[in-house]
Amino acid sequence: MSNPQDHSLEQILGYLLRGGVLLSAFILLLGGTIYLWRHGREPVIDRHLFSPEPPEYSYPLEILRAANEFQGRALVQLGLLFLIATPVMRVVITLIIFARRKNLIYTLFTLIVLVVLCVGFFAGIVGH
């Protein structure tokens, strides 16, 4: 059911997914290494009772700011942002595929999924 144009888009999809994971893994490794370099010798944090992470590890804007200063853990969170964004980008490309095929109903379905994804992300931020 796919024509040559869409086939190449699907190929891009495959590379995008792999690339997104690799990029994120690289940033995770970088951030993790910095974190261990600075804090590796400290006694491990007690995680028996959950308490939410501070803003610089949870709010995207704060993450970006802290990551810019090469804060290890913020870089890790940045890597996670890229990781979460990877399937979202996949949905965006799928949206383009369906729009190009002029498939109204599936463009709509894909849009709904995209909206749900955004709602989740922003609702999390707003609800603090």
Next chain:
Amino acid sequence: MSVLVFTLLVMVGSFFAGFLGALTGLGGGVVIVPMMVILFGVDMPYAIGVSLVSVIATSSGAAASYVREGYSNIRIAMFLEIATTTGGLVGAALVALKIIPMNALSIIFGIVLLISAYLASRPKGQQQLAEEPDKLATWLKLDGEMPGAQGPKPYHVRNVPTGFSLMFVAGMLSGLLGIGSGALKVLAMDQIMRIPFKVSTTTSNFMIGVTAAASAGVYLSRGYIDPGLAFPVVLGVLIGSMLGARALLVVQTRILRVVFSVVIFVLAIQMIWKGLMSGHS
């Protein structure tokens, strides 16, 4: 124990979780949470958040190859993702808004773990392919073709509303427990919707990442994901599952499956026990 040693131990543990998860097809997610809670003494919310992002990593990496093989049905995936992502949001909300106490979550997790292990151990029998098209499926253009020995083989999709509802539940479990819910998704597609097994598994892999992303966004912005835990887990599981997928072609998996099933069983019982004994939520 120092941060460095702890981190390395977590990475090694996650490596094995990813490796065995890929070998047995159960996924790393179901092992990560019990491993973190029981072995590393980490509180459940931390475990869920970290497991969820590791699920995105492994499924996105795997999904890349499935797209190119031509089995996954993007329309089915997109349509069902409406259900799974909404379910994922609901699941994450139930946790983030503290509607479900952690000890109840622990019990639910143990039960789901047992069911997943049982589902994974069943022989992969091919369900009878539907002979006739279904009106709703045809209207939604869900039917498709898959590569076959003598050219493309068409298939029909049935029981759309039931399948859709099951997908919502699968998504909700994913957001609630930090797992991929692949087993349930494949079950719903293969057994209920009569989608051919290979299409079901590849399409399910395709959907797992998006579903997890829906809840992961909530968890991250609400501070449920600890970076010090996330980075060894994600990296460990990634490497482990990559190697596990390769090993699948070489190793005799039957013995490992049995071992893994026993491990899963023990972990599940421990999760349920912990939930029953635990006082705080």
